[in-house]
Amino acid sequence: MQIFRDIAGLKTFLNTWRKEGKSIGFVPTMGALHNGHLSLIEASKSKCDLTVCSIFINPTQFNDSKDFEKYPRTVDNDLILLQKYNCDVVFCPTDDIMYPEKTQLQIHFGYLEHIMEGKHRPGHFSGVGLIVAKLFHVVQPDLAFFGQKDLQQFMILDRLTKDLLFDIELVCCPIIREEDGLAMSSRNQRLSKIERLEAVALFQALQLAKEHLLNGKNITETKKIIYNFFEEKKSIHLEYFEIVDRNSLQSIEESIQKNQQLALCIAAYIGEIRLIDNIIINY
Known part of the structure; x- marks a missing residue:
């Protein structure tokens, strides 16, 4: 080398x-x-x-x-x-x-x-x-x-x-994840043991949103579910959760088109550490 x-x-x-x-x-x-x-x-x-x-x-x-x-x-x-x-x-x-x-x-x-x-x-x-x-x-x-x-x-x-x-x-x-789903990141090194356990909530939220969208929930309903999910996580501050078109990253506010590829994107603070994650789904 x-x-x-x-x-x-x-x-x-x-x-x-x-x-x-x-x-x-x-x-x-x-x-x-x-x-x-x-x-x-x-x-x-x-x-x-x-x-x-x-x-x-x-x-x-x-x-x-x-x-x-x-x-x-x-x-x-x-x-x-x-x-x-x-x-x-x-x-x-x-x-x-x-x-x-x-x-x-x-x-x-x-x-x-x-x-x-x-x-x-x-x-x-x-x-x-x-x-x-x-x-x-x-x-x-x-x-x-x-x-x-x-x-x-x-x-x-x-x-x-x-x-x-x-x-x-x-x-x-592709994203490489820990066994519990947390996306690997250099900033993960700064998490305490407790914060590391809490951080998996980002991936859990993305999976929850995916499930609801594929089961017919609309954009507004799905976002509300995710905001409520994080309201119960007092140690995590959700900065944003967005549902966007995969190819343009334009926000999708209303109806999703058939066969549209979506990116579910999230950012949150666990203590003072800011983490991001996303998943891509075919609607």
Whole structure:
């Protein structure tokens, strides 16, 4: 496994492979790796000749400075895991490498940045788009792999890739869950034992909503059931629960079309830890 901390060395190495006609897969991460990230490494290795993983905690996508400060930093362990999963290349730049000057650029994504995650985390997606664009320019992968848990982020990056004419195929990989259904997340590491047990309520709520929708409940009735579900969970603060079209993320307020693919999306605080989740259903 090759580890690079500078852009020039990484580019030189990757160009050698590119000249040989080898395909390059890319998995951008912020570290604190878990099985969800590692499933992306496996997906990349199954489709590409060379897999690159980046580890960089991007400061511009945090709208809460305390969240940035407390984000898990486990680089040594991350490298051990990546070695175990036969990742070929790891890019671990510093802030000074990725942001040699204070950035002035803002990226706007239209309605996608004003709903759900964008609504509750102003500026977040501008920071995500900025760092991913930088990483795409550096790595120049053929395929890039992202997890479905960050579904709205995937849609944002799909828009970025198309609008900036990146010649990169984006792959959305399934959510990897714990045995009780909790979606794997780096932030799970910050949960106390009690909070960890409570956190499964997000997945339970999504399953409850799915059941009611498929049994004929309408959007309004289903949302009311979920809001009531969380009213009984005093230790959890529901930030949003939305039923949206899978392909556009546009909110569905009234009737659902036959054969429409839906995304049920949720965000909640368990103590001070914010978690998100979603499931996709065919109606």
